[in-house]
Amino acid sequence: MADVGMTAMTGPRGAKPRKTLSGRNIMLYGTLLVVCVYYLLPLWVMVMTSLKGMPEVRIGNIFAPPVEVTFQPWVKAWAEACTGLNCDGLSRGFWNSVLITVPSVIVSIAIASVNGYALINWKFKGSDVFFTILIFGSFIPYQIMLYPIVILLREMGIYGTLWGLIIVHTIFGMPILTLLFRNYFSAIPEELFKAARVDGAGFWGIYFRIMLPMSLPIFVVALILQVTGIWNDFLFGVVFTKPDLYPMTVQLNNIVNSVQGVKEYNVNMAATVLTGLVPLIVYFVSGKLFVRGIAAGAVKG
């Protein structure tokens, strides 16, 4: 939040040199800072709560920093919180979540990007109808589709396997991802496509040599969407797998969502922040890629 001070150095970046403390900059950064307070307030509450002991949470000024800082809730959330018998906290599901998220993200993005590409550059009869149904599908609440999908996977013989779960994530990620890619590809200059066709490139040739390299930003957006969605998914992970494959969110749910018994809000908050860390890291790292992707795209334009 040291940005107010930093504005003093904004000099050489813009197109024209500007006065450092111009009214425009004050407005701009002022607005952004106010917005940041709105965004950061809950995080502040979460982190502060997670550093307090339960007696202090009970007395509760939720905004006050802890009188006595304790990391016990974090330790407990990661390594000790019990899920039924298994008292090893979130750590238990971490690798399962990775195991589920990585292939699901790759498969769903790969399929959706090809869909978007086919829908824009290689239309065939009925392709728009299928796309419309997909968009319709994005509005269907997941739980409604639970039983039909259970029946479907049972008939395919992959109910309860990792592949079953990957397929489910691919299916439910498909509508919005396809929409994203379709819209992005529609903005890529058509001349590039035509030129490649004249050079004799085929469906896959154009996809890999022209479309993919130009699409880093949209891949990053899709990545953000999918990593978040799949990493945070609880329902599918638990319905379509078995306990030895349960993702981290099952433990998170068990820590946060217990109905009877004592609610340990400090552990809840620590567990939440811990579970959110992986998507957060992806945001931070891919956010930079995202900017570079723009630059790379601009060169070709």
Place this chain on the structure above:
Amino acid sequence: MRFSKLTAVLCASVAMPAMATELEVTHWWTSGGEAAAVAELAKAFDASGDKWIDGAIAGGGGTARPIMISRITGGDPMGATQFNHGQQALELVEAGLMLDLTDVAEANNWKEIINPPSLLDACTVDGKIYCAPVNIHSPEWLWISNKVYEDLGLPVPKDWNEFVASAPKVREAGKLPLALGDQPWQSNLAFGAMQIAVAGLDAWKAVNVDKNMDVAAGPEYAKVFAAAAEARELAKGSAVQDWNQATNLVITDQAAGQIMGDWAQGEFQVAGEVAGKDYTCLLGLGLNEYISTGGDAFYFPKLDDPEKEAAQKRLAALLVSPEVQVAFNLKKGSLPIRGDIDMGAANDCMKKGLEVLAGGNIVPSGDMNWSPDVQKLNEDLLVEFWKSDMAPEEAHTKWVENLKSGL
């Protein structure tokens, strides 16, 4: 697909004979005390030479049940699963997806030992037994903060009527007479507790067991709705969500009392409060000391594997055995399903519950009497009633209509 089937078969044929039989057990007991209680079950099962694979899913009915049902209908069921006994699992039984435990029940004489017998009745479909009951949870308790009354110089109320009478003084002192969380099930629970306390046993049985709709529409139940309307006034200004936040208002002496199930004890214990000294527990709101015998039971989905089936039956027998019952229920804070065991280590409130249970003042729980659909309809109605200005008469009429839809 073929590949994965093949590997499954291979794994199974390699693993099975060498190791103890593994059973995956799903349940929604995940809080500290609950987990400790489950650990007792697992310990006993593992000690008997089998292996308990734990599949805990928090969130009770809303979260856990669709998962369990999906697994069972998806053809990949777990070895055993928790349900509230009653009508919840009825259709799974009728669809032939559940294992018949009648031989286990007969071999272990469940008919004689399980008390109250209604627990076993709730497990019985067409004369066959499909579940093993493990505990009884009673929801009809009034929890009172003694300190609130000491500060006011009043005696601690001994029943609901005194509690209501004292309420204006509590209000004057700037405190909340009745704490009630916003979640719908809490309104429903409070109303359920008032039903038997205010209408009395006969009227209660006529409505809930004999399904006599004239009694339901009659004066006894009009009194219940009038009492609920009073309670609604007492709960005005209760701005919390979770039940334990409401309990916390009582613990911190900001509210005089709360209607909540026996699990509220855990909160008082954790806060270091002592029953009788810091807080008072009134069963049946102090008016009619009855325990409704809802609770949990385990069901066993059918598996195409004789070895697993044998293990399922071993587990069923084990759950009802005296040692497991004592160990499990002491940790869980619930009452055991058999009267022939020693629960000496129980605390005061729990002992009161045991006494009432032994005395036979028991009624079957809502789960056994009404379908989940009717219960949900009434839950919707009651939460609206508790949290708005709906006239008691109007709520009463709608409530009877809802009951009729389930006949």
Place this chain on the structure above:
Amino acid sequence: MSAASEADAIRTSSVAKPRPRWTRNISSKIAAVPMILTALVVFLGGTIWTVVYSFTNSKLLPKANFVGFDQYERLWSQSRWLVSIENLLFYGVMSLVFTVVMGFILAVLMDQKIRHEDTFRTIMLYPFALSFIVTGLVWQWILNPDFGIQGIVRDLGWTSFTFDPLNNPDTVLFGLLIAGLWQGTGFVMCLMLAGLRGIDEDIWKAARVDGIPTWKTYVMVIIPMMRPVFITTLVIVASGIIRLYDLVVAMTSGGPGGNASQVPAMYVYDYMFQAQNLGQGFAASTMMLLSVLIVLIPWAYLEFGGKKHG
């Protein structure tokens, strides 16, 4: 543009030797098989399945025991269902407008070549990584009259200060909105930013040369150029609104006043899984799907149908 590329695709393939109709554009068709299967089998099939079973009296398990329109009659006689729809309409419109407007304005601010863009972006995006259950819990705390914002301000001396949206049936939807916007606007901002960055620098230069004011350039030139981004945003936001569930459960459980913040998805889940009345749940979800169709069909016509004829 898409119509042109369609023509192009057809043209390029008809230049080749005459082939059977279905083999035309064959790689595209093969590549689209997963999409076609998902659309037809899962979404269309699943929807038809749901609609069919909404005419049955299925309880815990789907059973083909048809009862006509009974489930619908019951549905429309439930005050909870009617209130749910009103709530969703109100929340939906507010949420859609605010998310899109806030997301766009934030993206414009972020696009001013600011310092620490990474930090700002991460701060706005991080709520998206957190589950709705916890989002709801934290905001419920912050909005709690006793120990949240109201309590703090009163402790500071302003004792008449009132800010208690969640316990007032008239304002509870705004309380939900505060939390919902917090969670979702960051991602929308990201989408919009991607859209803004995709716009050619030359357009800005041209606008500057012509002396068009910045705000006018945004409204007249940039926003129309970002139409695909806006459509994506609308679909993402709208589908999230229709599925709104966890947040309400965590923050208000549908209250206060019993049903001041009930939403249709909550009705569907409660009746499917808690009440174990699948038929009733399916009837409610059929109504939800129907309303989606009413919005979607005109859009699909404009997007695809209109161009072919015009």
